[in-house]
Amino acid sequence: MRKRAIFAALTAAAALGAFTVPAAYADETVGDIQITGVAVNGGKNIVVGTADTTVTASVTATDPSGIWDADFHLWRGTDPNNPDSYITPDQDTTSADCVAAGSTTSTCSKTFTFEPDWWLTNADAGTWKVGVDVWAEDDSRTHRDAYTTTRLQRLSKLTANAGPEPVGAGKTLTVTGKLTRANWDTGAYAGYTAQPVKLQFRKAGTSTYTTVKTVNTSSTGDLTTTVTASADGYWRWSFAGTTTTPAVSAAGDYVDVQ
Incomplete structure (x- = not known):
């Protein structure tokens, strides 16, 4: 089952049953890996009507050994360990689509689908923080809970x-x-x-x-x-x-x- 919308409140979490919020960690970088850019929906606001809308999140990173994989999460609130809302990509259990721009730099992407007929509510409109993880071929890694933000709007x-x-x-x-x-x-x-x-x-x-x-x-x-x-x-x-x-x-x- 794909994980998408996970609300921090215990009552909401109970209602979602199998959905769980992955553990969050403090920002950390191990090794020479560096993130040079993160964008959701090409940097544009995410505008959703009454039909499902899919957007792409991407990260460009560099490491002397090359980039191996990346992952993303969107969340709202003030505490990444106890978010008000939490969304993971459609390909939550698979590797990102990484395109190399040389031996050291790649841009990796995954998609998020916003589904008004399932989990999306009016209260979800507004600003979301964008968390990102990137791994290099030599096991260097970096984790950022709120590298940037994106805005979700009602069409x-x-x-x-x-x-x-x-x-x-x-x-x-x-x-x-x-x-x-x-x-x-x-x-x-x-x-x-x-x-x-x-x-x-x-x-x-x-x-x-x-x-x-x-x-x-x-x-x-x-x-x-x-x-x-x-x-x-x-x-x-x-x-x-x-x-x-x-x-x-x-x-x-x-x-x-x-």
């Missing part, structure tokens, strides 16, 4: 609709929309409430959107406002994002002003 969606279409110059134009994000507790999308979202306009024949005003989403994630129609162009909503939710902009809705 967001945003719509926009402006009307009436067409509209007379100087007349009132109503722009509506909705901001939603993945709810990992229910497996569906739900409105993101009380969030500031920018209404933007791009005049026909130009390439740049300009912010007209900022509107907060309702208790259901809905947006609505009115503006005065003055020129042909595209209207859209744009959300800057939060630590748990990525930025998103709606597709522009074209309005013909007559």
Whole structure:
């Protein structure tokens, strides 16, 4: 059975049965081995909707004898020996995929799969610490509990609709929309409430959107406002994002002003 999400609380651990948190150790390096870089998902935030999402963690390391293997773990909390949450790679019991860049340096990688329909919950969104172990051919080794961090976010969606279409110059134009994000507790999308979202306009024949005003989403994630129609162009909503939710902009809705 693959180990993935393991929560430090004893009650959660009991609920998971066979899942156990591997023992954590203090940062340690034995020999000449050195880590030169660690990245999860290519250094980008991990954004997960309601379907499984797989990302790659990689470490580049060097040792005079060459690199043999590597492993990773993601965790949350303040104590690596008692983490709030703990995730191990899909290939938890197999060797990493190591690609040599010469006789001394290799980049080793493994994958992590985030599964909203199994273990992922809304509370898991946020910053995770990235632990890494690397072994050299001569038994040199290094262990780092928190070499870097990665951010896990709930996928967001945003719509926009402006009307009436067409509209007379100087007349009132109503722009509506909705901001939603993945709810990992229910497996569906739900409105993101009380969030500031920018209404933007791009005049026909130009390439740049300009912010007209900022509107907060309702208790259901809905947006609505009115503006005065003055020129042909595209209207859209744009959300800057939060630590748990990525930025998103709606597709522009074209309005013909007559």
